[in-house]
Amino acid sequence: MARFLKNKTLSMGKAPGELVFIGDKKMEEVSIRLIDYDNEHLTECELRDIKEAARYKESKTVTWINFHGLHDTELIQAVGDSFELHPLTLEDILNTGQQPKLEEHADYVFIVLKMMRYDETTGHVKSEQLSMVLGETFLLTFQERPGDVFEPVRERIRKQKGRIRSCGLDYLTYSLLDTIVDNYFHIVGHLGEKIEDLEEVILENLSKGIATDIYTFKREMNYLRKNVRPVREFVQRLPRLDSDIFHEQTKPFLKDLLDISNQAMDAIDLYRDMLSDQLNIYNTGIGNHLNEIMKFLTIFSAVFIPMTFIAGIYGTNFEYLPELKYHYSYFIFLGFQLLIALTMLGFFKRKRWL
């Protein structure tokens, strides 16, 4: 399946809003994890049935329900019914080929973005879709597979570290987004170091592998760019949403989040430029190398060709060829050859080809 475009063929011809899971099934059973807290209380448990969530939803505490696994369309439908989500929101949650976006609905804000990680073995940046539904009193997060980058946030909640327990739902949302964007930054930095390392190899080594490396990095950078740019754009919109989900005191943090997103984007663009330059250096290197080879061949041929020709003359079988008779002819001949060789080398030295 094309990596850059999830195939929508499955859903073609179906009525819009009908639920189909588009993606690879990455786990057996969907797990639902609830964290509910305020400044004083904390509940953390695994839910068997989405209906259990109902009573947390209404309470004023911060309710965060996280879903691992998306292939159970019936469950997602049930979630949609309990939390009154628009059918198209559900469709988007299930379609893992979404581009990052933020949508304001009457009762909730819907956010789609990608969690990324760098796979050292394949050299590819892998992504997993994360959908967030941010209601007035609850936050739903949907992930494709178990394991995420949110553990430090959960730890901060459990240990009442920082201001997370005393701030509301918006701060939790910010913390999750911050963790993801920090992770983008980290991946860009990791790739960036490899790219900067390439810089030094490139002038020595003109193997085909280098060019392939450059193009691989370029593609990964493009892939990052495609997924980070829309995030930056909606982070920019966050403080100006119609709904007043984000409180005034959280806004400086959103500003900070935007700064990091901007830095990540700037770094991506910088590395893309650097890769272009590297490609040009590589191509210039190939040109230079060809010149060097040709120079060698030319000099080598030019020195020997006339010498071989002269040897050829004295290899002819003319009956009357006076030079052949003299006693020192051979040594004069050898001396003359040497003279030719030195003249040629001198000529090339003057031409600065040597």
Place this chain on the structure above:
Amino acid sequence: MARFLKNKTLSMGKAPGELVFIGDKKMEEVSIRLIDYDNEHLTECELRDIKEAARYKESKTVTWINFHGLHDTELIQAVGDSFELHPLTLEDILNTGQQPKLEEHADYVFIVLKMMRYDETTGHVKSEQLSMVLGETFLLTFQERPGDVFEPVRERIRKQKGRIRSCGLDYLTYSLLDTIVDNYFHIVGHLGEKIEDLEEVILENLSKGIATDIYTFKREMNYLRKNVRPVREFVQRLPRLDSDIFHEQTKPFLKDLLDISNQAMDAIDLYRDMLSDQLNIYNTGIGNHLNEIMKFLTIFSAVFIPMTFIAGIYGTNFEYLPELKYHYSYFIFLGFQLLIALTMLGFFKRKRWL
């Protein structure tokens, strides 16, 4: 006829608004197909005469009249008279070289766009013009030839599947547009897979055919881009039209339609970039190949040229050439040649040309 520009010569000198069919006549007779429905009733029939449509036009039911074939200018004129269309709208319907656009008129909205399909044999994306006239109670669609991608929509209408029967004309329009844009997406994905496949071939194979393939894909992508971009632009305008044809409850669907258009455009741009990269890889490959060939030639010549020269020396017929007399001269000579060959090879090894 130029593929990228339909010739307007036929209409030159004619008064504006005079009807001329510009395009290839693709079928014998124009067929007119009517579907009229509301939540409870459904009429589907072939019309002989456009006048029959009059009574459906006035009723409050959803009326969809589809025309296959455009070459009958008199019929189009009659349609224009019955539905009070502006002469320039009729002219645009008949000119199949239109670019996609949306025009708001006092009583109707006029949409022109392209239905596309990928012709596997020629490798070309073929397009057919679709004109839509969206009035308050009727939708007219004009196609160049029989056969379209709307069958699933008709099926949904017939079987009362999804919300199509309970929603109005705007939802029908949305459904048709959705089908077309989904199809764009599908074609981009199909071409995209071929492009991604090329990636692996390109490093092995430097045949001229590869470059031609890349350019062909590039041209098709440009062709898609030219036709998809204006669609995305008018889809963006749909929810903000002056006329209140699109109801509030349809707007989330239009938003979804815009998302898909955006994804299609993004994918097109991504593949265009990928093709540019592939071209560069190809050209780098050619440079590398030339280097490899030249290296081989240089090494080969450089090893044999001096050896041939020395053989030439002992082929001369000087009367006094002392080395020729010694008994082991020949074997020393052979050994010396071997030494030269090894020295040269060692030299190239040190230069890393080997």
Place this chain on the structure above:
Amino acid sequence: MARFLKNKTLSMGKAPGELVFIGDKKMEEVSIRLIDYDNEHLTECELRDIKEAARYKESKTVTWINFHGLHDTELIQAVGDSFELHPLTLEDILNTGQQPKLEEHADYVFIVLKMMRYDETTGHVKSEQLSMVLGETFLLTFQERPGDVFEPVRERIRKQKGRIRSCGLDYLTYSLLDTIVDNYFHIVGHLGEKIEDLEEVILENLSKGIATDIYTFKREMNYLRKNVRPVREFVQRLPRLDSDIFHEQTKPFLKDLLDISNQAMDAIDLYRDMLSDQLNIYNTGIGNHLNEIMKFLTIFSAVFIPMTFIAGIYGTNFEYLPELKYHYSYFIFLGFQLLIALTMLGFFKRKRWL
């Protein structure tokens, strides 16, 4: 004289507004042609003196006065006096190096644009400046030379064809502009066909002529672009002019005119991209060709160089060279040469150079 920049040297140092004709004098005598009509009457005649125009100017009929030839600065001054034109307008009419533009004055709208035609012999797009002064009751048009593309419009006026006689001055202006823009479209299409034809030649033929052709087309496209783009821009402004010269009922036609201008511009940009691609294909072709030549040379040399060397060894005159004595030496020698040749060819086959 530079083709892309009419020399203004003549007017340097002169006071602004002083009249100087800048351009080539393309005809002997200036001709003044008047067409005056309304729904019922039509007058068409040649004027001897611009003063004759005075009474038509005041009447409510549509008055169109066309000037062929611009070198008679006194006449232009007289026109300026009769119709109360600003001195800078007169200066612009006389300077044929103007870029297309639209200027709103208190009493009239001043339009400058280019009529173009494709000269098949030189392969150049030739242009002629057309200035239009659109007052409340009169339209003045100034051309550099006799002959224009307006004959069909005149014909429509004479024969009362279409709506031209029943509509006012604004519709006449639109009709003239439409004719000119249609003509742009036609020229782009004509060049476009030649460019699309080139596509097929380019892969076979790497003669220098092809590159020159591509650059010629590119320059012509740039020339067209330079002259069409500002037209599109002022066509876009036409319906929003301060003066109410353009009536509501003419506006759909202006919209149509804008559509055609947009299509022409899009086609120009498309063909420019196509030409860039063709150039790249051409350059890739040159690279490929060089590779092919080098491969041939390398293979050829590599096969014969060692064989020639071995022949050289047995051409030496060593007294003791045992192989020379054996009876079948020569045939073994020939066989060995053949073996070398086949080995080399096999080697190249394995390297896929053959």
Place this chain on the structure above:
Amino acid sequence: MARFLKNKTLSMGKAPGELVFIGDKKMEEVSIRLIDYDNEHLTECELRDIKEAARYKESKTVTWINFHGLHDTELIQAVGDSFELHPLTLEDILNTGQQPKLEEHADYVFIVLKMMRYDETTGHVKSEQLSMVLGETFLLTFQERPGDVFEPVRERIRKQKGRIRSCGLDYLTYSLLDTIVDNYFHIVGHLGEKIEDLEEVILENLSKGIATDIYTFKREMNYLRKNVRPVREFVQRLPRLDSDIFHEQTKPFLKDLLDISNQAMDAIDLYRDMLSDQLNIYNTGIGNHLNEIMKFLTIFSAVFIPMTFIAGIYGTNFEYLPELKYHYSYFIFLGFQLLIALTMLGFFKRKRWL
């Protein structure tokens, strides 16, 4: 000193507003020239002391004081005191590395721009900074050296030619700007002609000099662009200044000035594109040339290499080499060589390399 960036090192560490002359001292003594006129009177004289200017300043006549030479910082300070100029204005007048700009101050408008001339010997566009201070009743102009392009304007003032004497200070300012911009236009045209001439040479001649020429022209065009673009921008702002220095009747002239600036900028961009194309043609030419050379070498070698090899065979000293004995061997041998040569040539002809 870097040509594209005047060194500000001299002023580093100094307090802002402290006066330092940055530039080359181009004349011995500063000269101050006053022209004072209205419709009836005209005074033109050389001033010894800036204090003499005081009485002209207050009068309602048009007062134009021109300074040649800037190195006398005390004088400039005195001017600043008399005419109440802001210290930063004075600093800008003295720093000849300014970019063109327009600044509105409470009592005056400050304009900086470059007068340019093309130095035929070096092929460089040379520039001289002109600063204009436009007060309500006076115009101060500061030039670096004697000699300018304003003589025709002075002539028009003296001879009461055109409308200059009857119009006010704003028209004088316009006239000076017009002269400068006309001059830009002239220089662009002059360089443009040279560039268009290059077009014809480029296909014949691949000497290194051509490439250098192209880059030289490109740099000069960039230099022009850098200095003309900001002029165009402030010319565009002139009619909309807060201060009402420019009267309604001068505005059409400012519009005309903008047109010329636009034409100059368009021409610059056009020539830049043309130069890029020329570079590409040149590089394509180099590629073609290399191909031609390689083809020749390959054909030549390929014809002679096998012939030389066969001659080598019959030069071997095998005792039993039957062909050597036959009487016509030599002639058969020569015939065979000819056959090989013809075969090779035929082969290349079929490959279209010949």
Place this chain on the structure above:
Amino acid sequence: MARFLKNKTLSMGKAPGELVFIGDKKMEEVSIRLIDYDNEHLTECELRDIKEAARYKESKTVTWINFHGLHDTELIQAVGDSFELHPLTLEDILNTGQQPKLEEHADYVFIVLKMMRYDETTGHVKSEQLSMVLGETFLLTFQERPGDVFEPVRERIRKQKGRIRSCGLDYLTYSLLDTIVDNYFHIVGHLGEKIEDLEEVILENLSKGIATDIYTFKREMNYLRKNVRPVREFVQRLPRLDSDIFHEQTKPFLKDLLDISNQAMDAIDLYRDMLSDQLNIYNTGIGNHLNEIMKFLTIFSAVFIPMTFIAGIYGTNFEYLPELKYHYSYFIFLGFQLLIALTMLGFFKRKRWL
């Protein structure tokens, strides 16, 4: 560590707002320097404890506290407490990988930018982060290491030079920014001169080093651009800040600051273009050089190859080879060889390869 991206790994997983120093510890102990002045008094001293600053903070005099060294997070926290800074501001001060930016807070304006210097030995532009907190009565500046470019400003304060002592905090801020931006300008000019020098070398010398130099300069220019562009942007915003920190009389100076920033950016862009051109010239040079080498090889081979072949013919051992018998054969043979050489050279001369 990647130069273009400071690693944020240290702060990952930590709660936002928690203080971590990101950067290299560049000095042992943090030094705090206070300058407090108004028109009449001046206090300059080293502070041991940030609490000492409290009383200066409240006074109406201009208070400038400068910190050298950032690694003491506790101190920074104490500063934050005394001056009521937002935790994210403190975090930004400590993270030396920030991009230049300006943030408006309720009580202060926070500015981050880079001080740069050119390291002649490595050829790199080095940067040090400078954070400024501009309150109503105090200015805090944070630097990474001792030594800065502000000494001339301090000198002006001490010596009451210029208007600095009589103007307020805003003028001090402007003076510091001016010094930094002037320094950017100086670095660009310094690199610019090296780049302009390269221009002359580039046509003579095609060593690989030149290409590396060009890319090095390009990278440094990009690095400068990345750090100067945001400065220009916030300088543009300075006069329009919500807070009225900047008085009306300081605004012309801010305008001047913007001019210099613009000139620096323009110069950077100009030099980037120049470097691109140089790269193209270099690559064209390589192409030309290859052509020259190939021409030489071709001519040389083409002259000797047929001569060697003919020598080979007369080296054959055919029994009946009539030419060998004639007495003058050898001399005719030599003459013929000469004739061939001259013919070939003539041929190349006609082809203009010589």
